[in-house]
Amino acid sequence: MKQDTARLSRACWTDISAKKMYSVRQIFKRSAVIEREGPGRYFSPEPYRVFLDGEFLFETDRNVITVDGLEPDRAYELSFEPGNEKIGFTTRHESFLLEVSAFGAVGDGVHDDTAALQAAIMACPEEGTVHISKGTYITGPLFLKSNMSFWVDEGATILGFADRSRYPVLPGIIRNLYDNDIEYNIASWEGNPLDSFASLITVLNAEGVDIFGRGTIDGNAAAGDWWQDVRTKRTAWRPKLLSIINSKDIRLCGLHFRNSPCWALHPYYSDRLGFFDLDIENPADSPNTDGFDPESCRDVLLLGTRISVGDDCIAIKSGKLYMAKYHHKETENITVRNCLLESGHGSVTVGSEVAGGVKNVHVSKCIFRGTDRGVRIKTRRGRGERSVLEGLLFEDITMDGVHMPVTMNMFYFCDPDGHSSYVQDQSPAPVDFRTPKIGGIELRNADCSGVDASLVCAYGLPEAPIGRISLKDIRAEYLPEEKRTPQCPIMMDGFPKLSGRSLVLKNVKELDIENVSIKGSADTAPDLTAVDKISTTGLEYN
Numbered sequence: 001m002k003q004d005t006a007r008l009s010r011a012c013w014t015d016i017s018a019k020k021m022y023s024v025r026q027i028f029k030r031s032a033v034i035e036r037e038g039p040g041r042y043f044s045p046e047p048y049r050v051f052l053d054g055e056f057l058f059e060t061d062r063n064v065i066t067v068d069g070l071e072p073d074r075a076y077e078l079s080f081e082p083g084n085e086k087i088g089f090t091t092r093h094e095s096f097l098l099e100v101s102a103f104g105a106v107g108d109g110v111h112d113d114t115a116a117l118q119a120a121i122m123a124c125p126e127e128g129t130v131h132i133s134k135g136t137y138i139t140g141p142l143f144l145k146s147n148m149s150f151w152v153d154e155g156a157t158i159l160g161f162a163d164r165s166r167y168p169v170l171p172g173i174i175r176n177l178y179d180n181d182i183e184y185n186i187a188s189w190e191g192n193p194l195d196s197f198a199s200l201i202t203v204l205n206a207e208g209v210d211i212f213g214r215g216t217i218d219g220n221a222a223a224g225d226w227w228q229d230v231r232t233k234r235t236a237w238r239p240k241l242l243s244i245i246n247s248k249d250i251r252l253c254g255l256h257f258r259n260s261p262c263w264a265l266h267p268y269y270s271d272r273l274g275f276f277d278l279d280i281e282n283p284a285d286s287p288n289t290d291g292f293d294p295e296s297c298r299d300v301l302l303l304g305t306r307i308s309v310g311d312d313c314i315a316i317k318s319g320k321l322y323m324a325k326y327h328h329k330e331t332e333n334i335t336v337r338n339c340l341l342e343s344g345h346g347s348v349t350v351g352s353e354v355a356g357g358v359k360n361v362h363v364s365k366c367i368f369r370g371t372d373r374g375v376r377i378k379t380r381r382g383r384g385e386r387s388v389l390e391g392l393l394f395e396d397i398t399m400d401g402v403h404m405p406v407t408m409n410m411f412y413f414c415d416p417d418g419h420s421s422y423v424q425d426q427s428p429a430p431v432d433f434r435t436p437k438i439g440g441i442e443l444r445n446a447d448c449s450g451v452d453a454s455l456v457c458a459y460g461l462p463e464a465p466i467g468r469i470s471l472k473d474i475r476a477e478y479l480p481e482e483k484r485t486p487q488c489p490i491m492m493d494g495f496p497k498l499s500g501r502s503l504v505l506k507n508v509k510e511l512d513i514e515n516v517s518i519k520g521s522a523d524t525a526p527d528l529t530a531v532d533k534i535s536t537t538g539l540e541y542n
Contacts, residue, residue: 020085020087021037021038023035024089025303026253026274026276027090027091028149029092029129029210030071030072030151030212031066031067031254032067032089032091033065033066033277034064034087035337036048036063040365041396041398042304042366043062043063044060044063047060049080050067050080051078052077052078053076064303065304068212068213072093074090075090076091093127094127095125096124096125096129097129098129098131099120100130100132101133102120103117107136107156110138112140113138114139117137117139117142118143121143121144122145126146126147126148129148129149130150131151131153132152132156132158132213133156136156136157138161140168140200141160141167143198143203144203144209146206146208146209147207148208148210152212152213153215154213154215157216157218158201158215158216160220160241162221164224164225164226164234164235167197167198167239168198169196169197169198170195170197170236172185172188172195174186185269185323185327187245190353191317191353191355192319193327195236195237197235197236197239199241199242200217200239202242203242203243203247203250204243205246205247206247206250207250210253211251212253212254212255213255214255216255216258217241217255217258219241219259221260221289222283222286226238226261226262227287230262238262239261239262240260240261240264241261241263244268246269248271248272250273251274251276252275252276253276254277254278257280257281259286260289263288263289263293263315264282264289264292265280266295267293267294272298273297273299273301274300274301275292275302277303277305280307282310284308284309286311288311289311290309290311290312290344291309291341292305292307295318295331296318296319296327296331296356297334298330298331298332299332299333300335302337304338304339305339307340307342307344308341310344312349313348314336314341314346314347316350318353318355318356318358318387319356320353320355323355324355324386324387329356330386332358333359334361335362335363336348336361336363337365338366341366341369342370346372346373347371347374347375348363348366349373349378351377351412352378352379352383352414354379354389355386355387356386358389358390359388359391360391361392363393364394364397365396366397367397368397368405369400369401370402371402372404372487373402373403373404374399374402374404374406375405375407375443376407377389377408378412378490379410379412379436379438380411381422381423381434382436384434384436385433385434385437389438394443394446395442395444396445396446397447399446399447401449401450404451404452404455404487405456406443407489408438408441408456408458409459410436410438410466410507411490411492411495412491413491413493414491427462428461429462435461435464436464437464437467438467440466440468440469441466441468442470443470443471443474444470444473445474448477450477450479451479452479452500453488453498453500454501455474455501455503455518456469457501459492459507460508461507466508467509467510468510468511469505469508469510469512470512471511471513471514471516472514473515474516476502476517476519477520478518478520478521484499499522500521502526502541503526503527503528505526505528506528506531507530508528508532509533510533511531511533512535513534516539517542518541518542519542520542521541526539
């Protein structure tokens with residue numbers, strides 16, 4: 001029975017327990033992740049109390065919680081009040097526990113602990129756990145291996161070296177010795193296979209890895225020059241904080257991620273990934289420090305996580321044209337639920353490096369707070385015919401203080417040629433192998449307060465219009481006019497700043513509006529250009 005439970009928790013991201021108010025989502029060796037059903041986005045409507053084997057643990061108002069401090073191979077019972085609901089589970093098996101101090105790690109914030117930590121990792125047997133106890137461990141990049149757990153305990157900090165000379169380089173492309181056309185790709189930079197410094201924590205060509213605990217992974221970026229002149233390559237491109245490369249069945253739980261040199265978490269060409277109850281934070285002014293960027297990945301669940309960063313909180317990607325042509329892998333089946341996304345350029349972004357396509361994204365029960373944009377779709381000519389974005393569903397969302405809740409831009413001026421006439425010309429271009437496509441987007445049951453520039457701004461290509469925009473059960477309230485600041489919702493050449501606009505759409509095949517209430521906008525009707533089909537039921541301006 002224990003093996004069946006372990007296999008199920010690896011194989012899919014569905015409930016382990018029966019359908020109740022509280023569900024066990026994932027079981028680790030020393031912790032379990034619980035999700036509360038019912039109303040509430042990230043937070044529950046009221047606090048509740050959690051008991052373990054009859055003993056009170058804590059009171060919380062979070063929809064997703066981690067119960068930790070558990071022992072391996074042991075049956076537990078959780079109960080919750082009010083309601084007195086009970087659920088049982090058995091923690092996963094652990095073969096050996098390896099203390100890093102036994103391998104010479106000091107954890108005093110002074111000594112270089114890289115070799116000792118890596119030795120413990122390499123010595124870890126199958127189903128074993130490497131334990132990082134309380135302390136500050138200064139280290140260079142660490143590489144995890146298959147079928148192990150990496151436990152960063154409460155009070156423990158893994159602190160990256162500030163000096164880039166301490167970071168090895170991962171080549172973007174290594175060619176086969178006998179066939180030069182066969183490529184081995186283990187590093188990337190903004191959608192291309194380019195040499196990059198190794199991440200502080202790297203999971204490479206591995207499976208069955210758990211990374212958990214209440215400790216902190218700190219990239220220490222401000223202490224070095226990582227956030228200076230970020231568009232210049234110096235030896236190699238900047239490292240991420242944690243990378244998962246060509247791997248599968250990887251899970252993270254409970255950890256704090258801070259001060260990443262570049263993107264914080266970067267899953268890359270990997271499948272069946274779970275991220276639970278994490279806290280990801282970079283300074284609001286730190287450049288190019290996205291929180292969570294799954295790229296060319298399948299079956300990914302991000303649950304109960306808070307992200308506050310200097311760029312996009314979540315950016316879903318699938319590479320640029322070269323990767324789509326020679327290493328094509330569509331990003332698909334991405335689930336984001338019960339998350340708090342704040343202080344970033346976009347809450348959930350798809351793009352712009354999406355040449356491989358993105359399919360089946362479901363974001364629900366989330367709070368977007370204080371970001372520039374909420375739902376942000378961005379692409380451009382040159383992403384290619386495999387760049388098809390479809391099945392994008394956002395529902396049960398609160399957008400609090402989000403200036404521009406929905407933007408869709410097919411003229412995004414990124415890359416060296418981003419301002420060229422090919423990318424920016426609004427006249428129809430030939431449809432060829434470089435032409436991307438947006439199939440459509442659905443936004444359901446959303447509350448948007450503090451809207452500033454526009455509620456929805458969408459510009460499709462004249463030769464490849466956006467397929468369908470569906471808005472249902474949306475309640476939007478604008479900032480007072482004196483508090484609004486004109487802004488450009490989409491980053492394309494020549495686009496004017498907007499203030500207090502409702503729906504501004506161009507080059508869209510179909511617009512469906514049902515039960516949408518707009519309060520306090522400067523206009524009283526949508527601004528629609530080249531929108532082929534319009535279905536409106538219950539659009540109300542107050």
